[in-house]
Amino acid sequence: MARAGVTAERLTEAAAELADEVGLENLTVSELARRFGVKDASLYSHIRNAHELRVRVAGLALAELADLAAAALAGRAGKDALVAFAGTYRDYAREHPGRYTAMQVDLDPDTEAAGAARRHSDMTRAILRGYSLAEPDQTDAVRLLGSVFHGFVSLEMAGGFRHHPRAADESWSRMLDTIDVALRNWPAERAEPDASHG
Amino acid sequence: MARAGVTAERLTEAAAELADEVGLENLTVSELARRFGVKDASLYSHIRNAHELRVRVAGLALAELADLAAAALAGRAGKDALVAFAGTYRDYAREHPGRYTAMQVDLDPDTEAAGAARRHSDMTRAILRGYSLAEPDQTDAVRLLGSVFHGFVSLEMAGGFRHHPRAADESWSRMLDTIDVALRNWPAERAEPDASHG
DNA sequence: AGCTTTTACCTAGGAGTCCTAGGAAGAGAA
DNA sequence: TTCTCTTCCTAGGACTCCTAGGTAAAAGCT
Numbered sequence: 001m002a003r004a005g006v007t008a009e010r011l012t013e014a015a016a017e018l019a020d021e022v023g024l025e026n027l028t029v030s031e032l033a034r035r036f037g038v039k040d041a042s043l044y045s046h047i048r049n050a051h052e053l054r055v056r057v058a059g060l061a062l063a064e065l066a067d068l069a070a071a072a073l074a075g076r077a078g079k080d081a082l083v084a085f086a087g088t089y090r091d092y093a094r095e096h097p098g099r100y101t102a103m104q105v106d107l108d109p110d111t112e113a114a115g116a117a118r119r120h121s122d123m124t125r126a127i128l129r130g131y132s133l134a135e136p137d138q139t140d141a142v143r144l145l146g147s148v149f150h151g152f153v154s155l156e157m158a159g160g161f162r163h164h165p166r167a168a169d170e171s172w173s174r175m176l177d178t179i180d181v182a183l184r185n186w187p188a189e190r191a192e193p194d195a196s197h198g
Numbered sequence: 199m200a201r202a203g204v205t206a207e208r209l210t211e212a213a214a215e216l217a218d219e220v221g222l223e224n225l226t227v228s229e230l231a232r233r234f235g236v237k238d239a240s241l242y243s244h245i246r247n248a249h250e251l252r253v254r255v256a257g258l259a260l261a262e263l264a265d266l267a268a269a270a271l272a273g274r275a276g277k278d279a280l281v282a283f284a285g286t287y288r289d290y291a292r293e294h295p296g297r298y299t300a301m302q303v304d305l306d307p308d309t310e311a312a313g314a315a316r317r318h319s320d321m322t323r324a325i326l327r328g329y330s331l332a333e334p335d336q337t338d339a340v341r342l343l344g345s346v347f348h349g350f351v352s353l354e355m356a357g358g359f360r361h362h363p364r365a366a367d368e369s370w371s372r373m374l375d376t377i378d379v380a381l382r383n384w385p386a387e388r389a390e391p392d393a394s395h396g
Numbered sequence: 397a398g399c400t401t402t403t404a405c406c407t408a409g410g411a412g413t414c415c416t417a418g419g420a421a422g423a424g425a426a
Numbered sequence: 427t428t429c430t431c432t433t434c435c436t437a438g439g440a441c442t443c444c445t446a447g448g449t450a451a452a453a454g455c456t
Contacts, residue, residue, distance in 0.1 A: 003422065003433060025223070030413055042434050044415065106357045114361075139364045140372040143350065146358070147373065151349020152341065159304045160344070163312075166337045174338040174385075175345065182380035187372075201404055201451070228442060240405050242444065399456080406449070413442075420435070426428085 004038045008046045011036075012056040019057055019098025027098065029053065054102055059113030061099035065092050066119040073123060078130035079180045085127055086149050086176055093153045100153070121146075131183040141183060148179055202236045206244045209234075210254040217255055217296025225296065227251065252300055257311030259297035263290050264317040271321060276328035277378045283325055284347050284374055291351045298351070319344075329381040339381060346377055 014035060019027045029050050033040040047053050065088070072084040093100040107113050124142045133141050152172060155161065161168045212233060217225045227248050231238040245251050263286070270282040291298040305311050322340045331339050350370060353359065359366045 006433080028413065029415090038433095039435065040413080041415075041436085045433065050414065104352070104356050109361055117358075136364050136368070137372070139362060140369045140376075143353070143359065143366075143369045144346070144373045144376060146353055147349030148342070148345050149349070150353060151345030151347070154302070154352060155341070155344055155348060158302050160315075161341065164337060166334050168341075170334070171338045171341045174335070175342045177385045178338075178342060178380050181383055181385045182376050185379055185383055187375045187379050204404075226442065227444090236404090237406065238442080239407085239444075243404065248443065397456105400454080402451100402453075404449105404451075406447100408446090408448105410445085411443085414440085416439085417437090418435100419437105420433100422433075423431085425430080 004036050004042075006036055006038060006043065006046055008056070011043065011046050011053070012060050015053050016057045016060050016096070016099050016102075019102060020096050021098070024054065024057075024098045024101040027054065027057070054105055055107055055111075055113065057099060057102040058105045058107060059111065059116065061092075061096065061103050062113055062116035062120070064096075064099070065089070065103070066116050066123070068092060069120070069123055073126065079176075081127050081130060082145075082180055082183075083173075083176050085123065086145075086172075089149045090153050090156075090172065093157060097157060100157070128183070131186070133183070133186055137186055141186070144182075145179070148175065202234050202240075204234055204236060204241065204244055206254070209241065209244050209251070210258050213251050214255045214258050214294070214297050214300075217300060218294050219296070222252065222255075222296045222299040225252065225255070252303055253305055253309075253311065255297060255300040256303045256305060257309065257314060259290075259294065259301045260311055260314035260318070262294075262297070263287070263301070264314050264321070266290060267318070267321055271324065277374075279325045279328060280343075280378055280381075281371075281374050283321065284343075284370075287347045288351050288354075288370065291355060295355060298355070326381070329384070331381070331384055335384055339384070342380075343377070346373065 011032065015027060015032055018032060018035070022031075029043055029047075030040045032053070033043050036043075047056070069085055069088045072088045073081055076084050107117070121142055124145050125138060127145070128138055128141050131141070152175065156168055161171070209230065213225060213230055216230060216233070220229075227241055227245075228238045230251070231241050234241075245254070267283055267286045270286045271279055274282050305315070319340055322343050323336060325343070326336055326339050329339070350373065354366055359369070
């Protein structure tokens with residue numbers, strides 16, 4: 001009887017694929033074993049439990065997406081970089097919904113997955129170099145960008161924009177226009193009401 | 199033997215409570231039955247399946263939150279309304295993480311839960327009355343607000359802001375300042391690159 | 397009050413998943 | 427070739443979801 005050649009890496013990769021197909025909540029150890037032509041119990045020498053499987057998928061996704069975002073960012077600056085970076089997130093979520101969902105799991109700080117998470121915030125900071133924001137505004141802006149990207153993608157995935165004729169693509173690009181303007185007009189510590197601009 | 203007096207409503211309420219305690223992913227029919235002092239099979243005369251339980255929790259949360267938001271909105275306008283509305287979302291997510299997570303489930307359009315979802319977007323539109331935006335910009339702005347609120351709350355819940363000294367509260371209020379400014383300076387159809395402002 | 401109808405809850409059980417314990421067989425090293 | 431390590435196995439317990447069919451309590455009717 002030849003062996004199936006299961007390793008933690010191949011397992012993680014296959015788990016990511018499976019999660020994209022059936023949704024993260026339907027990612028099961030049993031089905032994964034079935035795809036490797038192996039009994040479910042056999043997988044527990046490679047992974048500790050089902051939760052670890054999800055954490056591994058999260059780590060994979062975080063690293064993959066960081067690579068894609070880095071590539072998209074190369075040679076771009078300012079709004080150009082903003083749009084490219086944001087587009088990478090949205091495209092990744094559309095192509096890999098299971099992996100994207102996995103990224104939201106609560107991972108402990110000192111794993112390599114947390115390192116990938118750090119790359120994301122570093123890249124977001126890099127985008128902000130085009131907008132000259134000092135701390136602590138920079139951190140606030142990083143969080144704003146993260147919120148906007150993730151929020152839109154998350155709502156779109158959940159079907160929140162499906163029941164209105166306005167195309168999500170349009171709203172997406174107008175939102176990025178708005179954020180671009182907002183970053184250039186970053187308000188001072190106390191923002192005075194000022195309607196004279198529009 | 200006295201009956202436990204289970205109804206779909208009491209079940210949904212208890213399910214929401216349970217989800218808040220142990221997380222939506224750990225909401226099980228069995229545990230719910232246990233809390234009612236009843237066998238799990240007995241619950242299936244009240245609910246169709248475990249998924250319907252989650253959908254019901256989503257509907258409950260959507261309606262609850264809509265009521266809270268409406269109350270917060272009463273008598274406020276402009277940025278005041280924006281901040282109050284946003285705060286209601288964040289507070290609700292902190293107090294009811296299970297219910298909040300449930301709201302993200304993909305619910306079909308013609309249930310009463312979808313009606314509650316509609317109330318949310320209507321209220322968001324109401325906030326925008328203070329910023330005089332015409333369609334289709336208004337829809338884009340509704341989606342921007344939804345993205346920003348949900349994105350921040352979601353990342354905060356996932357622990358995304360825990361490993362940085364800057365307090366999430368600060369970032370939150372600065373984000374709302376920024377969004378307020380952005381809504382007042384809503385860009386025209388084609389935003390020209392313009393770095394002369396900062 | 398007695399009768400019927402409804403329904404809340406039950407027992408029994410199958411199917412699926414997660415995970416542990418301990419054993420057997422393949423693959424590489426001595 | 428034999429020893430050792432690792433991969434994969436069988437067996438099985440605990441839990442969850444859900445169905446089918448039965449019993450008893452409540453509610454409605456005469």
